Amino acid sequence: MSEIIRLQAADKDFELFSELPAALYPSGSLRFALPEDLNTDYLLAAYVLRANGRAKARAALYSNPHLQFAGQKCLCLGNYESADEPELAQRLLRHCCEEAKKLGAEYILGPMNGSTWNHYRFSLHHDSPGFFPEPYHHLYYNDHFKQAGFTGIARYFSSIDTIMRFDRPEVMERERELSAAGVRLRAIDLREYENELSRLFDFSLLAFRNNFLYTPVSRETFIRKYAETKKIIDPRFVLLAEDNNGNLIGYFFCLHNFFNTKEKQLVVKTIARNPDRKWKGLGQVMANSIYKAAVQEGYSSVIHAFMIEGGTSTPTSAAFSGTVFKNYMLYGKKIE
Structure with a gap:
């Protein structure tokens, strides 16, 4: 029954x-x-x-x-x-x-x-x-x-990079080009965390609007959701990219893998950049900076998490030796 x-x-x-x-x-x-x-x-x-x-x-x-x-x-x-x-x-x-x-x-x-x-x-x-x-x-x-x-x-898939290679010549060349154009990378400022989240919210509306099944959320919901992460993030691994006018043009949001007690492992949760083609390669430049900092801090691997097959994060992950080790599926059903 x-x-x-x-x-x-x-x-x-x-x-x-x-x-x-x-x-x-x-x-x-x-x-x-x-x-x-x-x-x-x-x-x-x-x-x-x-x-x-x-x-x-x-x-x-x-x-x-x-x-x-x-x-x-x-x-x-x-x-x-x-x-x-x-x-x-x-x-x-x-x-x-x-x-x-x-x-x-x-x-x-x-x-x-x-x-x-x-x-x-x-x-x-x-x-x-x-x-x-x-x-x-x-x-x-x-x-x-x-x-x-x-x-x-x-x-969807998650990939893992255990090679941790960085400073490849082509990435360093693109970094110099972006730097000459006034682009600067910096860590998120935890002292101004709510203001930083408000900027990330505005940018996310632009960066994610063409993502599969993307829907907007309110500023209040976004800030409430990410405010909970303040106590667990390391600002060195939440990287913001700004143009010469201080406008946000990209960010990397990474977390420590708290489930792994055997080694230090970093998880790339979100990669986003302005879709304008003039910022092509910015994702790899940000990844390069993250990798250098991770190696210096004793991390032995990086996980690129929850990427859709064919998505825009894939080239960055592939460029940094990501090997698929997890797979996921989203299902749907037509209602008759």
Whole structure:
């Protein structure tokens, strides 16, 4: 006997949704290394499937008014967790698709917690250790989605560079050219962190607007989201590039891999530059500066995280000897 319960974040029974992972993963699992990513800005409803009185699966349905796929109105299915019981999983996923249809959606994407600013994608394998801030989940979730009629719409990867080569002649030449044009690189100023984030917000609207499935967020949401990282970033590895008028034209946002206790490993989380062709090569120049600083600080490898196949970050990663070691998939389903 099973039932599906519809919940809102403020409901007193919402613990049925929030506490389910504790029943699905052992204590100490990497699943609990990151906080829950519930996007209340776009949350329509949360669903929990119970069987024989016990919660077995959950999912959240999101409506992001800025999001479209292939010109179609779409909703997002996120925060998915389930026991390895395919029949129950199929019932929950079918129910979510039916709810999306009632709301006029033509397509449903998942896993995505409302937008690409939040957690999305499933890992396709656990062949290599997880890294910060990569979410962890059961791999059979991929099977659940495919069995429910979802197909892959975008493939992503993370690469790792253990060579740590820098100061290649062609990159140094481009660095001299950009420097002569008035470009300067500097570390983010933690004393002015909120002002720096406000500048990054304005720049991100320009740099990311053509990214796959990009949707804008409010300045307040952006600052709130990144304000949480202040206590864990090393400003030497959050690098800003400015032109001769002080305008932001690029940035590198890197984090220490707190999951790796055996060696120092740096994670490149975000690379962005002004799309104007006159700044071509800036990403590699910034990467070169990051690499030099990382080697000086005893880092033995760099991870370039969560890149879409064919994306603009790929040339920079490839130029710095990135070797793919992780793969991810984002799924979608046309609602009939």
